[in-house]
Each structure stands twice: as C-alpha cells, then as structure tokens.
Amino acid sequence: MSVLPSTLDNDSCDTAVRASFLHFNADPDQRGDACEYLEDGLMILKQGRIQKLANAADWIDQLPDGCALYDYSGRLVMPGFIDTHCHYPQTEIIASYSPQLLDWLQQYTFPAEEEFSDRDHADKIAAFYCDQMLANGTTSSAVYATVHPQSVDAIFEQAQRRDLCLIAGKVMMDRNAPPQLCDTPESSYRDSSELIQRWHLQGRSYYAVTPRFAPCSSPAQLEVCGRLLDENPDLYLQTHVAENPAEIDWVARLFPEHRSYLDVYDSYGLLGPRSIYGHCIYLDQKDRERMAASGAAIAFCPTSNLFLGSGLFSLEQAQEQNVKLGIATDVGGGTSFSMLQTLAEAFKICQLAGQRLTPLKAFYLATLGGAKSLYLDHRIGNFAVGKEADFVVLDLAATELMQCRMDSAKTLDEQLFALMILGDDRCIQATHIMGRRQYSRAS
Amino acid sequence: MSVLPSTLDNDSCDTAVRASFLHFNADPDQRGDACEYLEDGLMILKQGRIQKLANAADWIDQLPDGCALYDYSGRLVMPGFIDTHCHYPQTEIIASYSPQLLDWLQQYTFPAEEEFSDRDHADKIAAFYCDQMLANGTTSSAVYATVHPQSVDAIFEQAQRRDLCLIAGKVMMDRNAPPQLCDTPESSYRDSSELIQRWHLQGRSYYAVTPRFAPCSSPAQLEVCGRLLDENPDLYLQTHVAENPAEIDWVARLFPEHRSYLDVYDSYGLLGPRSIYGHCIYLDQKDRERMAASGAAIAFCPTSNLFLGSGLFSLEQAQEQNVKLGIATDVGGGTSFSMLQTLAEAFKICQLAGQRLTPLKAFYLATLGGAKSLYLDHRIGNFAVGKEADFVVLDLAATELMQCRMDSAKTLDEQLFALMILGDDRCIQATHIMGRRQYSRAS
Numbered sequence: 001m002s003v004l005p006s007t008l009d010n011d012s013c014d015t016a017v018r019a020s021f022l023h024f025n026a027d028p029d030q031r032g033d034a035c036e037y038l039e040d041g042l043m044i045l046k047q048g049r050i051q052k053l054a055n056a057a058d059w060i061d062q063l064p065d066g067c068a069l070y071d072y073s074g075r076l077v078m079p080g081f082i083d084t085h086c087h088y089p090q091t092e093i094i095a096s097y098s099p100q101l102l103d104w105l106q107q108y109t110f111p112a113e114e115e116f117s118d119r120d121h122a123d124k125i126a127a128f129y130c131d132q133m134l135a136n137g138t139t140s141s142a143v144y145a146t147v148h149p150q151s152v153d154a155i156f157e158q159a160q161r162r163d164l165c166l167i168a169g170k171v172m173m174d175r176n177a178p179p180q181l182c183d184t185p186e187s188s189y190r191d192s193s194e195l196i197q198r199w200h201l202q203g204r205s206y207y208a209v210t211p212r213f214a215p216c217s218s219p220a221q222l223e224v225c226g227r228l229l230d231e232n233p234d235l236y237l238q239t240h241v242a243e244n245p246a247e248i249d250w251v252a253r254l255f256p257e258h259r260s261y262l263d264v265y266d267s268y269g270l271l272g273p274r275s276i277y278g279h280c281i282y283l284d285q286k287d288r289e290r291m292a293a294s295g296a297a298i299a300f301c302p303t304s305n306l307f308l309g310s311g312l313f314s315l316e317q318a319q320e321q322n323v324k325l326g327i328a329t330d331v332g333g334g335t336s337f338s339m340l341q342t343l344a345e346a347f348k349i350c351q352l353a354g355q356r357l358t359p360l361k362a363f364y365l366a367t368l369g370g371a372k373s374l375y376l377d378h379r380i381g382n383f384a385v386g387k388e389a390d391f392v393v394l395d396l397a398a399t400e401l402m403q404c405r406m407d408s409a410k411t412l413d414e415q416l417f418a419l420m421i422l423g424d425d426r427c428i429q430a431t432h433i434m435g436r437r438q439y440s441r442a443s
Numbered sequence: 444m445s446v447l448p449s450t451l452d453n454d455s456c457d458t459a460v461r462a463s464f465l466h467f468n469a470d471p472d473q474r475g476d477a478c479e480y481l482e483d484g485l486m487i488l489k490q491g492r493i494q495k496l497a498n499a500a501d502w503i504d505q506l507p508d509g510c511a512l513y514d515y516s517g518r519l520v521m522p523g524f525i526d527t528h529c530h531y532p533q534t535e536i537i538a539s540y541s542p543q544l545l546d547w548l549q550q551y552t553f554p555a556e557e558e559f560s561d562r563d564h565a566d567k568i569a570a571f572y573c574d575q576m577l578a579n580g581t582t583s584s585a586v587y588a589t590v591h592p593q594s595v596d597a598i599f600e601q602a603q604r605r606d607l608c609l610i611a612g613k614v615m616m617d618r619n620a621p622p623q624l625c626d627t628p629e630s631s632y633r634d635s636s637e638l639i640q641r642w643h644l645q646g647r648s649y650y651a652v653t654p655r656f657a658p659c660s661s662p663a664q665l666e667v668c669g670r671l672l673d674e675n676p677d678l679y680l681q682t683h684v685a686e687n688p689a690e691i692d693w694v695a696r697l698f699p700e701h702r703s704y705l706d707v708y709d710s711y712g713l714l715g716p717r718s719i720y721g722h723c724i725y726l727d728q729k730d731r732e733r734m735a736a737s738g739a740a741i742a743f744c745p746t747s748n749l750f751l752g753s754g755l756f757s758l759e760q761a762q763e764q765n766v767k768l769g770i771a772t773d774v775g776g777g778t779s780f781s782m783l784q785t786l787a788e789a790f791k792i793c794q795l796a797g798q799r800l801t802p803l804k805a806f807y808l809a810t811l812g813g814a815k816s817l818y819l820d821h822r823i824g825n826f827a828v829g830k831e832a833d834f835v836v837l838d839l840a841a842t843e844l845m846q847c848r849m850d851s852a853k854t855l856d857e858q859l860f861a862l863m864i865l866g867d868d869r870c871i872q873a874t875h876i877m878g879r880r881q882y883s884r885a886s
Contacts, residue, residue: 096852414540
C-alpha cells in the first residue's frame with residue numbers, strides 16, 4: 001500500500017483521471033456505506049497503481065508538470081469488469097443453436113475447439129477475444145483454452161501484450177470427447193505442469209487447472225488435477241458443475257458412489273480457495289455449505305443459462321450460505337461479451353425467481369465481488385490505494401434511447417439500473433489497464 | 444392485386460430494390476416451402492406497392508429510365524417488423540425498476556402517463572417513439588396511448604407523417620388508477636367515438652378500443668367497449684390479460700362470477716377478430732380454445748415477461764390450439780425497441796420451457812405472423828404482389844463480433860439465428876415505408 005501523499009509531485013503521481021467515479025469497498029447488500037460515488041472526482045496514479053481518489057476541485061490544481069491527465073468529465077469511471085468464467089475458443093460459435101448443453105458441445109463446441117491445434121488460429125482468436133474484452137470494459141477474466149497446450153500460450157501471450165490480469169488453463173479431457181480432443185492423465189499432467197512453469201505468476205498471469213467437467217475426465221485424470229493443485233499451492237482450478245439436468249444424470253451414472261456432482265470434485269481435492277465453479281444451478285443445501293466452507297466460488301452465467309435453457313440460478317440461496325460469487329459471460333454458451341447485458345440477464349433471472357438484484361449489487365458483483373471470488377481483490381476490483389488501476393469509462397447516454405431514459409431518471413440508482421438494462425458495448429468509451437488506455441471507442 | 448408485368452416500363456415500375464430477400468408466405472412450422480430466399484434479388488415497386496420480386500440477373504437490365512434504384516447488394520431485406528403490443532407513453536421510463544407489474548404501474552407508469560395531458564409532451568414522445576420504431580426496423584405497431592385523447596392525436600399524427608401503418612387507441616380506465624388518469628364510462632365512450640371518427644381507416648391508421656385491463660375498468664366501462672365495437676365493426680380492441688399472478692388474483696376478486704380472467708372480457712363481447720391480447724401467460728386450455736375460436740390474437744412480450752418477472756409464456760400451447768400469435772416489445776415494460784433482441788428473449792423463454800423457436804419461425808412471427816395476428820396481412824407482412832412495401836434492410840455483420848460469427852456460420856439458418864441472438868439496432872441499415880426510405884443508419 002502506498003502512503004497517501006498530502007501534496008502531489010512527480011514521485012507520487014504520473015497520471016490523473018478526472019471523471020465521476022463509482023466503486024465498492026464491500027457488498028452493498030451487507031453494508032450501507034459499501035459504495036463510494038464521486039460526482040467530480042480525480043484519481044491519481046503512479047506506475048499504474050492508485051495513489052488517491054478524491055474530489056477534483058481539491059486536487060486538480062496540484063497536478064505536477066508532466067503528469068498525464070485523462071479528462072473524462074461527464075463520464076462514469078468504474079473498476080474494470082471481471083468475467084469469472086468464459087471460453088475464448090468458442091468466440092466464433094457464439095449464438096449457435098443446439099437444443100441444450102450436451103448437444104451443443106457435440107455439434108458446435110468440439111468442432112470449434114479442434115481448430116486450436118493450429119497455433120495461428122489460436123493466436124487470431126485469442127487476439128480477437130482480448131480485444132472484445134477490452135471493447136466491453138472487461139479487464140480480467142477466467143478463461144478456458146482448449147486441450148491443446150499452444151492454445152494456452154496463445155491466450156496468455158495476447159493477454160500479456162495488453163497487460164491483462166488473466167486466469168487461464170488447458171482444458172483436460174480424457175474421455176467422452178472426440179479422440180483428437182482427448183489427452184490422457186499422463187499427458188495432461190505433463191502439459192499442465194509445463195504451462196504452469198511457463199505462465200503461472202508471470203506478471204499478471206495466473207494458471208488454472210481446467211478439467212472441462214467430470215463427464216470428460218476419468219477418475220485418474222481428476223486425481224492428476226488434485227496432484228497439480230497439491231504441487232502448486234497458489235494455482236487456480238476451474239470447471240463446470242450442476243449446469244444442466246441431463247449433465248447431472250450423466251455424472252450420477254459415471255460416479256454412482258458420490259453423494260452429488262459437486263462431491264465428485266470434492267473427493268478429488270478440487271474444492272478450495274481459488275476454485276471457480278461455473279453455473280452451480282442445481283446445487284443442494286449441503287453442496288452450498290461445502291462451497292462456502294471451502295472458499296470455492298460460483299461463476300453465475302446468466303446469458304448462457306437462459307440461452308441453453310439450463311435453468312434459473314438462485315442468487316438468494318448462494319448468498320444465504322455466503323458462497324463467494326462472481327458474474328460471468330460464459331462466452332460462447334453465453335450470448336454476449338458485454339457485462340452490462342450479462343447483468344441485465346442476471347436481473348431477469350432473479351425477477352423470475354421473485355428475487356431482487358439491485359444495480360449496486362449487480363455492479364459490485366461485476367467488480368469487487370468478482371475480484372473477491374477470484375482472490376484477486378488485493379490487486380483489482382476497486383479504487384483502494386495501492387490497487388492496480390484497471391478501469392472502464394462509461395458513457396451512460398451512448399444511444400438516443402439511453403439519452404432519453406437518463407434525462408428522466410432522477411437518481412444515480414435509476415441511472416445505473418438503466419445502464420445495466422439498456423447498455424451494451426456502445427457504452428464503453430474507454431478501457432484502461434494499469435492506468436494506460438488500451439481501448440478507445442471509435443466515435 | 445397487380446398483374447405481374449412481363450416487361451417493365453414506367454407504368455409498372457417507379458422504384459427497384461436490389462438485395463438478398465427473405466420473406467414468408469406461410470408458417471414455416473407448417474409448410475416446408477413457407478420461406479422464400481433470393482440471394483441476389485430485385486424487388487420492383489410502383490407507388491409503394493410490390494409489383495414483382497425476382498432474381499436480379501433476369502430483370503436488372505430492364506429497369507426503365509427514371510426508375511429509382513436502391514442498391515443494397517450484400518444486405519438482407521425482410522418485411523418490416525411488426526410490434527403487436529406497446530405503450531408509446533412509457534418510452535421514457537423504459538428500464539425502470541419495480542418488483543413486479545402492479546408496483547411498476549403505480550411507481551413509474553401512472554406518473555409518466557400523467558404528463559400526456561400536455562399535448563407538446565405527447566408530440567415530443569410520439570415523434571421519438573416513431574423514430575425509434577424506424578431505427579429498429581419496425582414498420583407497424585399496435586400502440587397504447589394514455590387516457591388523454593390528445594395523446595392519441597399525437598401518435599397518429601406522427602405515424603402519418605412517416606406513413607406508418609399503425610393501430611392505436613385511447614386508454615380507458617375508470618377505477619383503480621390516480622383520479623387524474625381516470626375517465627368515466629360516458630367520457631370514454633364520447634372521447635373514443637370522436638377519435639374513431641377522426642382516425643380510424645384514415646390512410647394507414649386503425650383505431651383500437653383500449654381498456655388498459657379489467658382491474659382498471661368498471662363493468663359499465665367494459666360494456667362501453669363492447670358497444671364501441673358493435674357500432675364500428677372494423678375496429679380493433681387491445682388490452683392485457685393473464686400477465687401476472689397478483690393481477691389475476693385481483694381480477695378474480697373484482698369479477699368473482701367469471702370462470703377466468705379472459706372470460707371477463709369475453710362476457711362483454713371483447714373477443715373476436717382484431718382483438719389483441721397482451722401477454723396471455725396464464726391462460727388455461729379452455730381460454731386458449733376460446734381465443735382460437737374467436738379469432739383473437741396473443742401478443743407475446745418476451746423482454747417484458749422476463750423484466751417484470753411475469754412468467755414464461757408457452758409458445759407450444761398457443762400453437763397447439765392454433766391461436767393467432769404475434770411478437771411484441773411491450774415498451775416500456777419491455778426493455779428494448781429492437782425486434783431482434785425481442786426474438787432473442789423469446790428464444791430464451793422457449794429454451795427454459797424445453798421448446799424450440801427456430802430462426803425461421805421467429806422471423807415469421809415478427810413479419811407475416813404478426814401481420815396475420817393483426818388482420819393486416821392483406822396489406823403488409825411479406826413481399827407478395829400488390830402488398831405495401833414496408834421493409835427493413837439488415838446488415839448481418841454490423842459489429843465485429845457479428846462479423847466474426849457470420850464468417851464461421853455455414854448456413855442461412857445459422858446466420859439468421861446469430862442475427863436474432865446477437866443483433867440490435869446497429870443491424871438496421873435502412874427502413875422503408877411504402878417503398879420510401881424513412882430511416883438510414885448514420886454510418
């Protein structure tokens with residue numbers, strides 16, 4: 001943590017950002033003062049880290065010569081959005097129709113992933129994926145690659161070029177998938193170990209052990225996952241659980257000795273801090289208690305859950321048990337790279353269940369909540385002093401309809417709500433990584 | 444019906460449109476040849492009516508001098524989208540949060556509608572609403588005004604300026620609403636009769652008797668509705684039914700002598716051809732049979748049903764009974780003016796119910812299906828000879844993500860599906876009314 005400077009000079013300040021600012025220091029459902037809003041604020045950065053966030057009027061005249069100023073007056077700056085579950089190799093097949101999850105994997109996902117044996121293709125899609133992230137204000141994500149080790153190299157390389165804080169890993173699958181997409185327990189151990197050496201904790205890169213899901217991994221491979229985690233205590237683990245009824249039935253047939261789908265993973269030691277579980281729609285009370293106790297996180301994937309007809313995730317049940325929770329696009333099962341559109345669909349799912357997702361809670365989940373769920377809140381997620389300055393510059397009146405709505409919205413709450421219901425990538429005026437502008441809207 | 448000309452001259456042709464064309468002559472779920480697609484087509488118009496749709500190669504050289512040519516080569520032209528249920532006075536409060544329907548009416552809708560006693564305000568919002576329609580490729584809609592007669596004048600005037608084929612009517616409410624928004628059976632009869640005289644069947648304008656919904660109309664006012672329909676046999680009727688459980692309970696308390704919510708309307712003679720019923724989520728089998736037998740239509744409002752947590756409409760049940768069906772934005776309970784986004788949400792609702800909405804069926808519902816449900820298919824809905832040329836010019840690669848998806852989509856079906864899942868107003872390159880371009884995208 002930097003010490004708050006009482007005066008500014010070139011030792012404490014190389015960049016400043018003027019805008020309205022909104023960020024969170026806690027869950028707004030739990031604390032009334034969780035949200036900080038500055039109408040005309042100034043954020044002071046040094047080497048990409050936050051030194052101070054204060055009223056512009058008090059500090060704007062003190063900026064030292066040579067300090068770069070981004071003037072986003074009239075725009076809203078929030079911490080960059082955090083996508084806790086997505087598949088970059090599925091970018092091209094976003095919005096492809098299949099009846100439900102298992103058909104969709106066979107018909108679109110596996111053929112698309114086969115192409116990633118070609119490193120050039122992987123590079124191309126990884127670059128496009130990272131650009132889409134930035135164009136949507138998403139500054140960090142937890143990403144599945146494919147079974148091919150080079151697909152992991154591709155995404156980390158592209159992320160590092162943009163200085164993105166990114167979690168990724170090689171998919172592990174040794175059964176129930178096309179042979180050309182299958183590894184073995186041994187090869188997946190070897191490949192994953194090499195990738196961990198090459199990428200984990202290099203700059204802002206984190207490696208995640210990534211078994212696709214229990215039906216595609218033999219018990220021997222799930223053991224390998226546990227071994228990798230044991231050998232590398234700071235690693236992440238990401239996988240899918242309890243997304244779809246047919247999937248759950250399948251797991252019950254494959255692992256009849258286990259109490260639940262989640263229990264399969266648990267029995268191999270795959271539940272703990274930095275474990276990220278996609279979907280979690282059909283967890284029971286005991287599963288949720290176990291998630292909470294272990295420190296594992298849920299990645300809630302609203303557009304995907306609707307698009308694939310998977311079902312309605314219960315935010316309320318997850319919260320009651322205090323399970324860590326982030327929001328996720330789940331591209332390409334999800335239908336949008338936009339965290340705004342993702343929050344809108346999350347809201348709708350809550351509505352159908354008679355639950356409420358307030359705009360403050362929604363943006364908390366997309367920022368600090370996501371960072372906490374990924375155990376990255378020491379680096380990112382809000383504008384606390386010392387954190388890395390990943391942020392998004394939002395234009396709340398990016399379309400004529402949004403302008404019309406904003407003109408009649410009376411409170412910040414109403415404006416934020418309209419932003420998440422009506423907004424899309426057009427609202428992203430700019431995206432900054434470690435203070436530097438990495439994306440700027442064309443007009 | 445015009446006779447198909449075998450050669451073109453200025454008597455048979457004043458305008459031509461070159462593009463890819465897609466339209467329907469029947470429900471694609473019922474007939475394999477329901478859809479006509481021309482990769483490089485030419486549509487020939489005379490005074491805004493369709494004379495011919497054929498392969499461009501056969502006719503492009505025959506266009507007479509003085510014939511205007513719109514060259515949209517590489518774009519897809521479809522019949523204009525038809526929105527079968529919406530509230531123009533709620534444009535400004537789109538994306539306003541309330542727990543469910545009845546709260547939302549009290550908290551946002553009624554205050555917003557009160558402003559329409561001011562004719563200038565009504566004009567301003569009516570103009571904005573019509574512009575949003577066009578910017579989203581919607582060329583016809585069935586629109587609720589407010590209780591104020593001048594709000595009806597405003598929307599018809601703006602529609603006529605743009606030559607839109609539009610159905611609209613004065614909301615009738617004589618109870619359970621703020622006093623300043625209430626009429627009486629007598630005043631609503633008088634005001635509606637005058638508006639019918641002034642607007643119904645004037646050019647492309649149609650009047651709809653518009654009781655908001657049974658809870659806000661006394662039995663005496665519902666009788667007035669029936670009387671207006673009896674006195675003016677070509678009139679429309681539009682109202683809401685079976686949207687929300689609390690609403691349904693309320694109706695059951697207000698009208699205890701009726702078998703069902705729908706039966707209330709039926710007993711006042713409000714069920715028949717040109718009756719448009721918004722939502723219809725909780726109809727039972729007997730209701731649906733009655734709807735089908737009467738010729739009344741359902742307006743399915745997917746974004747609204749999700750946003751207000753109303754519930755999941757069953758497309759399959761409606762189809763099994765052969766009830767007429769259109770798609771609707773339900774702005775401002777709905778969250779988008781875009782028929783593409785509305786179809787995406789319709790798809791998701793079907794997915795949750797284990798039902799399938801194919802892209803062909805979706806675009807059928809948004810065009811010819813909507814026209815049939817509104818008994819306007821003698822004028823609009825497809826490109827049959829003699830019909831009025833309301834159409835939308837679609838850019839299927841309007842965003843980088845759509846371009847990426849279209850590059851890998853192999854079939855027209857896949858492209859149309861991606862269009863409805865990923866598309867929004869950016870895909871609308873132009874919108875034509877009676878052949879004339881009334882909207883053109885900025886870039």
